[in-house]
Amino acid sequence: MQTDSGKAGLSFMADTTALVLFFTVTGTLNERFIAGMDWGEVARARLIGAPLMVLTARPYGVWRDWMMAHARSGWFHRLGWDTAALLLFQVPIYAAIIWAGGASAAELLRGTLGAAALMMALGRPYGAFLDAVRGFFGLPPGGQKPMSIDPDR
Numbered sequence: 001m002q003t004d005s006g007k008a009g010l011s012f013m014a015d016t017t018a019l020v021l022f023f024t025v026t027g028t029l030n031e032r033f034i035a036g037m038d039w040g041e042v043a044r045a046r047l048i049g050a051p052l053m054v055l056t057a058r059p060y061g062v063w064r065d066w067m068m069a070h071a072r073s074g075w076f077h078r079l080g081w082d083t084a085a086l087l088l089f090q091v092p093i094y095a096a097i098i099w100a101g102g103a104s105a106a107e108l109l110r111g112t113l114g115a116a117a118l119m120m121a122l123g124r125p126y127g128a129f130l131d132a133v134r135g136f137f138g139l140p141p142g143g144q145k146p147m148s149i150d151p152d153r
Helices: 004-034 039-068 075-100 105-136
Strands: none
Touching: 004 039, 004 075, 004 105, 039 075, 039 105, 075 105
16 A cells, blocks of 8 residues: 555656656747747746746646546536646746746747647646556546546546
8 A cells, every 4th residue: 555655756756747748848849839939948948947847747736636626527527627727827837937938028928828729729638648647657537536436536
């Protein structure tokens, strides 16, 4: 049986792995091709973003679990809650990352709007990816209540 500290460590590792992998790729694509940042700015933003992703991955996982606990079973509800969780938590952090990376005002606006659009499109795919990574680490998917008799929660 796993201890609470062991489960917390696995949760941190799973959530961090998922966030870093998924959003390094999507962030790079957004910064270069939507925001129009040059590769040097993208590299700086990613170097700033990596430690922030490590610091925010588990808090986001906890936030998402809390949000997903409100979702009813069914794909449409999970889509809505996953999207809301990602938009509300990640877009402000992302805006700060690209600002610190040297984005101009126009790049910051385009990048933030692009990120919001991406978060709307990627909310559920990222949620499913996070749940898959958690499964790889032997953890339950987000929003699942311990000892729940409803497998969709």
